[in-house]
Amino acid sequence: MQLSVRHKLQNGLLHIESAFDRPFGSAWNPLRQMGTLSFFYFWIVAATGIYVYILFDTTVGSAYQSVEAMTHSPWHLNGIIRSLHRYASDAMVVTMALHLSREFIMDRYRDVRWFTWFTGVPIIWLLFISGISGYWLVWDMLAQYVAIGSMEWIDWLGIFGEPVASNFVTPESLTDRFFTLLVFMHIFGPLFLLFVMWIHVMRVSQPKLNPPRGLALGSLAMFVVLAIAWPATSHAPADLAVMPTELNLDWFYMMLYPVFDVWGAGPLWILGVGLSIIVAAMPWLPPLKRPKPAEVHLEKCNGCSRCYADCPFGAISMEPRSDGLPFEREAVVDASHCTSCGICVGSCPVSTPFRNDEELVTGIDMPDFGFKAMRGKAIKLAEKVGPDGVLVVGCDHGVDIKSITGTGVAGLSLPCIGMLPPSFIDFAMSRGGVAGVLITGCQECDCFARLGNRWIEERIAGVRDPYLRARVDRRRLGVFWASRVEQRALKAEIERFRDQIKALPGSEAGT
Amino acid sequence: MTAMNAFLGLSPNFPILYIIPLAVFGPIFLLVLYHLGLKEIINPSPETRANIELRKEEEKRQAEDHQNKMSKAGLDKSGYRHAPLQWLGQAATYVVFAVGIAYFSNSPAYQAHPSDMAAVRLSFTHPPQRKEECHKRTWAELQKLAPNMRAPMDCSRERWPLVVDLSIDGVQVFHGASVPAGQARDGHSSFYEKFQVSAGRHRVVVRLRDRGGETRAEYDYTEERSVDLKAAEILVIGFSNASARITFTGGAE
Numbered sequence: 001m002q003l004s005v006r007h008k009l010q011n012g013l014l015h016i017e018s019a020f021d022r023p024f025g026s027a028w029n030p031l032r033q034m035g036t037l038s039f040f041y042f043w044i045v046a047a048t049g050i051y052v053y054i055l056f057d058t059t060v061g062s063a064y065q066s067v068e069a070m071t072h073s074p075w076h077l078n079g080i081i082r083s084l085h086r087y088a089s090d091a092m093v094v095t096m097a098l099h100l101s102r103e104f105i106m107d108r109y110r111d112v113r114w115f116t117w118f119t120g121v122p123i124i125w126l127l128f129i130s131g132i133s134g135y136w137l138v139w140d141m142l143a144q145y146v147a148i149g150s151m152e153w154i155d156w157l158g159i160f161g162e163p164v165a166s167n168f169v170t171p172e173s174l175t176d177r178f179f180t181l182l183v184f185m186h187i188f189g190p191l192f193l194l195f196v197m198w199i200h201v202m203r204v205s206q207p208k209l210n211p212p213r214g215l216a217l218g219s220l221a222m223f224v225v226l227a228i229a230w231p232a233t234s235h236a237p238a239d240l241a242v243m244p245t246e247l248n249l250d251w252f253y254m255m256l257y258p259v260f261d262v263w264g265a266g267p268l269w270i271l272g273v274g275l276s277i278i279v280a281a282m283p284w285l286p287p288l289k290r291p292k293p294a295e296v297h298l299e300k301c302n303g304c305s306r307c308y309a310d311c312p313f314g315a316i317s318m319e320p321r322s323d324g325l326p327f328e329r330e331a332v333v334d335a336s337h338c339t340s341c342g343i344c345v346g347s348c349p350v351s352t353p354f355r356n357d358e359e360l361v362t363g364i365d366m367p368d369f370g371f372k373a374m375r376g377k378a379i380k381l382a383e384k385v386g387p388d389g390v391l392v393v394g395c396d397h398g399v400d401i402k403s404i405t406g407t408g409v410a411g412l413s414l415p416c417i418g419m420l421p422p423s424f425i426d427f428a429m430s431r432g433g434v435a436g437v438l439i440t441g442c443q444e445c446d447c448f449a450r451l452g453n454r455w456i457e458e459r460i461a462g463v464r465d466p467y468l469r470a471r472v473d474r475r476r477l478g479v480f481w482a483s484r485v486e487q488r489a490l491k492a493e494i495e496r497f498r499d500q501i502k503a504l505p506g507s508e509a510g511t
Numbered sequence: 512m513t514a515m516n517a518f519l520g521l522s523p524n525f526p527i528l529y530i531i532p533l534a535v536f537g538p539i540f541l542l543v544l545y546h547l548g549l550k551e552i553i554n555p556s557p558e559t560r561a562n563i564e565l566r567k568e569e570e571k572r573q574a575e576d577h578q579n580k581m582s583k584a585g586l587d588k589s590g591y592r593h594a595p596l597q598w599l600g601q602a603a604t605y606v607v608f609a610v611g612i613a614y615f616s617n618s619p620a621y622q623a624h625p626s627d628m629a630a631v632r633l634s635f636t637h638p639p640q641r642k643e644e645c646h647k648r649t650w651a652e653l654q655k656l657a658p659n660m661r662a663p664m665d666c667s668r669e670r671w672p673l674v675v676d677l678s679i680d681g682v683q684v685f686h687g688a689s690v691p692a693g694q695a696r697d698g699h700s701s702f703y704e705k706f707q708v709s710a711g712r713h714r715v716v717v718r719l720r721d722r723g724g725e726t727r728a729e730y731d732y733t734e735e736r737s738v739d740l741k742a743a744e745i746l747v748i749g750f751s752n753a754s755a756r757i758t759f760t761g762g763a764e
Contacts, residue, residue: 020604022597022600023593023596023597023598023599023600023601023603023604024597024600024601024604025591025593025597027588027591028601030604086616087609087612087613087616090612090615090616091608091612094608094611094612145623152703155703161692161693161698161699161701162636162692162699162701163634163701163703165634165703166634166635166636166701166703169632169634169747169749170747170760218601218605219605221605222605222608222609223609225609226609226612226613229613230613232616232617233617240745241744241745241761242743242744242745243623243624243628243629243630243743243744243745244623244624245622245623245624245625245626245743246620246621246622246623246626247620247621247623248617248618248620248621249617249620249621250615250616250617251615251616251618252612252615252616257621257623258621261623444588457581457584457586458577458581460584460586461580461581461583461584461586462580462584463576463577463580463581474584474585479585479586
């Protein structure tokens with residue numbers, strides 16, 4: 001089968017992530033934590049920024065000296081703080097770029113995710129405004145180059161009565177008052193950035209904002225060592241009577257300044273605004289695919305609110321009862337927020353396959369691949385593999401389930417593994433007669449629907465409703481997370497799992 | 512401020528006038544905050560303290576219960592321990608990342624301006640002449656106006672575009688017109704242009720027309736100067752509205 005470019009990119013990325021799993025383990029894998037790391041780096045920058053600001057002189061004549069005093073302070077403590085401020089903000093550009101690229105490659109920006117993607121675009125602008133405005137304040141030759149370049153770029157718009165760049169023409173033209181304005185830009189830029197970062201995650205249910213502790217400590221230690229070994233320094237003090245010549249640019253924030261020197265302001269505006277519009281419009285660009293959203297069947301909904309608690313995108317709300325049944329509330333699905341992952345079906349206590357009801361209706365269901373279809377398919381697969389067989393239940397985003405089917409192994413693929421009601425495991429073993437059930441799906445911390453593998457684990461462990469019944473023999477139940485490219489590892493795990501079952505008393509080999 | 516400082520025996524530079532409002536209103540502000548809710552944070556009541564303790568105990572119990580159940584199901588990740596080789600792998604990853612950050616945060620060097628070239632900046636703001644001359648209103652004209660509108664001079668708002676021409680060593684390097692700012696074109700006209708020139712002596716001629724726009728050939732202001740510019744030095748050509756003349760800053764004559 002011909003793979004699309006995106007599919008190839010996804011496979012490449014998954015292979016890289018798999019390589020990172022080896023030293024870090026899946027929970028600490030930094031490639032799956034780019035968003036949380038960006039938040040963490042922001043806090044480092046904010047905390048060190050407050051410290052640096054206390055020591056900073058906001059007058060144009062003394063700003064440079066105050067930064068130099070910091071850099072060459074006794075024990076280099078202030079210099080270390082300054083370096084932390086710089087390096088963490090540089091790293092934030094890297095993590096932000098990787099976060100954006102990863103979400104794009106993994107196709108996690110369409111449908112309900114449009115809001116998060118769309119609000120990410122101003123974050124890029126605000127991060128650059130915050131970083132670049134910080135460089136102005138050092139007021140060295142680099143600051144002079146960047147400040148004048150930035151002002152010339154803004155002046156191209158012609159929105160000010162007179163060119164802002166004319167404030168930097170002679171030493172006399174740059175006043176303390178104007179310099180204070182630059183300081184305020186560097187304070188309000190990050191504050192506004194934080195505000196938009198908050199909006200960015202606002203529509204995400206139970207957003208994960210902090211990286212795992214080990215990764216946070218590792219990054220922090222890395223910055224501290226870097227700050228000591230390679231402290232951030234300044235150029236010569238700014239002198240508006242001469243042109244800055246050779247400069248050591250911070251390429252993370254200033255990569256576009258050489259382009260500005262060659263192209264000029266107009267083309268750079270077109271590039272910046274054009275790219276932003278294209279990126280912002282991506283959720284609506286083809287190929288558009290939108291499965292039907294979840295449907296509530298009120299006659300089976302008792303308003304228990306488990307689907308409301310489990311929905312990873314806040315698509316379900318609990319509203320006053322509208323059908324006269326003696327329950328206080330009912331679940332209501334907001335179609336514009338629903339990704340059709342089916343996690344709500346897995347959380348519904350009515351989703352039990354043991355019922356003899358001909359209709360087999362559950363409280364909340366998926367129109368495209370419903371609970372009844374899931375049960376029917378599972379029964380057929382169980383018959384196919386026989387009493388010694390293993391039923392592997394996976395998801396559409398993990399290893400291709402069809403590829404692992406064979407003698408004694410059958411696979412059932414769901415939109416998300418969180419769609420699996422725990423009673424289904426019991427049903428497959430007791431009524432379906434399979435020897436064991438192996439649960440698989442997206443790699444840990446990388447669930448396409450965000451929380452699917454976490455919820456199923458908690459349901460199995462009896463931490464989260466609905467629980468897996470105690471009568472289910474846990475030795476015949478396995479959980480193994482594997483990304484799409486880790487097919488070989490999953491196959492090996494299936495073999496190991498089958499051997500484990502065979503060795504159990506009561507099974508063919510174990511008797 | 513000095514008298515107050517002297518009275519209190521403080522240094523003349525001590526900002527006493529800024530401190531007094533803080534000293535007076537600061538405690539009042541803090542007192543209000545304290546009674547609005549700060550009290551419950553700084554000095555919580557026994558009831559609040561008991562509630563906090565209970566909540567903490569409940570959270571702890573739930574966390575332990577969660578971990579126990581996950582552990583019993585063989586799904587607890589908190590027990591995961593990294594092997595020594597994994598720690599080494601992590602350290603290597605951090606080193607690569609750190610070196611990348613450190614290197615690109617100030618390397619490779621960029622030549623922002625050729626080291627053997629100087630620069631000329633044309634930068635000024637000047638209000639050009641009005642398109643129509645002002646005239647003094649007569650007594651009869653003033654009487655026709657409402658009492659609050661009786662300005663003695665009648666002036667049109669719109670001004671001419673400002674035209675600038677710059678030649679260096681006999682070569683015209685810039686000629687442009689700038690329309691005045693504002694909806695009614697009644698503000699200042701501004702120029703901000705930059706040019707690179709080789710270091711050394713140059714003959715610079717600047718001409719400026721603030722009346723008639725491009726409809727006139729002659730200029731209202733002309734300044735000609737021979738300047739010696741060092742490498743990277745900037746010659747700034749401006750206009751002093753106070754002395755109504757073109758100015759040169761930088762470069763030896």
